[in-house]
Amino acid sequence: TKEEALQAFHWFSEVGEWDKHFSPWERSLVIYVGACAMWLIGKRLKKRHNLKDDVRVSLYDECNNWLKALRKQGTPYLGGQFPNLADLAVFGVLNSIEGCSAFQDLLDNTRIGTWYQLMKDQCQGHAGSALMGL
Numbered sequence: 001t002k003e004e005a006l007q008a009f010h011w012f013s014e015v016g017e018w019d020k021h022f023s024p025w026e027r028s029l030v031i032y033v034g035a036c037a038m039w040l041i042g043k044r045l046k047k048r049h050n051l052k053d054d055v056r057v058s059l060y061d062e063c064n065n066w067l068k069a070l071r072k073q074g075t076p077y078l079g080g081q082f083p084n085l086a087d088l089a090v091f092g093v094l095n096s097i098e099g100c101s102a103f104q105d106l107l108d109n110t111r112i113g114t115w116y117q118l119m120k121d122q123c124q125g126h127a128g129s130a131l132m133g134l
Helices: 002-015 024-048 055-073 085-095 101-109 112-124 127-131
Strands: none
Touching: 002 024, 002 101, 055 101, 055 112, 085 112, 101 112, 112 127
């Protein structure tokens, strides 16, 4: 929705600390123009990728597919005992909406929260650096 697009850009501004990098008018311009563009592009992408009318249901479905793949593999991550790039890619997408209502809805309607928290802990702890010998 338009409101969610605006919420997302306010979230981007907050976590990106745009107030430190842009003047108030520049930040407002990016937030409102960006939200409008996101909303318009979102409509096109919905059609292109055959998403459901309520696109959140499509998000829930894909997260449930991810969890199904993890259960089938029987490991905490798709990479096995440690995350791989696929885990990191899915985490990155979900992390980008963490401050938005869509993320809380995702947690409320799927069981992705446990895996997401494991990934967040891995990323915040820079666990990948130990695997690379850094």
